[in-house]
Amino acid sequence: MAGRPKIFDEEQALDKAIAVFWEKGYENASAENLLKAMGIGKGSFYHSYKGGKQELFEKSVNRVGSHYMKDFKQALRDSARPTEEIRKFFYAVADPESQFGKFGCYFVNAVLQVDDEHLKCVAANQLDVVRQLFMEAIDREKNAGYLKTALSTELIGLHLQSLWAGVNVIRNAGRSAKEVREVIKLNLEILK
Incomplete structure (x- = not known):
């Protein structure tokens, strides 16, 4: 049947x-x-x-990770300067008219708000997927000679993941889009 x-x-x-x-x-x-x-x-x-x-x-x-993040993933893979795509991504997150700007990061919201440990794990895994994408982009730029930092790829990836979560929190705490953009700009200085 x-x-x-x-x-x-x-x-x-x-x-x-x-x-x-x-x-x-x-x-x-x-x-x-x-x-x-x-x-x-x-x-x-x-x-x-x-x-x-x-x-x-x-x-x-899982759908947000596969479908909603698809364009960002593709932009990172296609770009000769993927850290520029990372910059665009963060500034889009700060845009109060974007889905992320209105309601925050789907994954960070889940990690912070959901009581169910399994669901927190599912969301945290998606955050790690994005961190891995950041690290792949950083390695490509380092190997191409565009990124001169002596900081490890892992540390920069974790920094960007923390920035993503932090932007979500300060945006929810009522900081203005201008303040959020300034925090992003300061934190992205690491990508030089």
């Missing part, structure tokens, strides 16, 4: 759930909020997400 077929576009529904989680946070996103945004009923929801809200959130974290 094949089971009941899905009668909704799972990626589209997941993107709508991401919007709810991003705006409200995991704990504050109610089943009612999610079902309404996703445009599906309880039966379809629990048929597709047998682990309920937790499974949905885990899939959302």
Whole structure:
């Protein structure tokens, strides 16, 4: 028996759930909020997400990592000067009109706000994926002779990961976009 077929576009529904989680946070996103945004009923929801809200959130974290970060990953790989793409990325995070600027980093929010240890781990793993991307970009620039720093690639990668988390926190603490950009500029001095 094949089971009941899905009668909704799972990626589209997941993107709508991401919007709810991003705006409200995991704990504050109610089943009612999610079902309404996703445009599906309880039966379809629990048929597709047998682990309920937790499974949905885990899939959302992985989708943000694979889909929403796709352009940044590709820009890093295609650029002859990938640290310039890192700079653009951070300044986009500071833009109050961007998704990141409005609601912060999806992964950092999860690490800070979610009580479930497994979900924290899933989000932290995505942060490590981005840190690895930073380090690959730094190594390419060092090998090409563009980046002259004596600091280790690992330390710079960790610094950039910390900056990403810190930007999320100070933005949520009410700092202005101008202040956030100034903090980013100061911290990106490391990329010389």
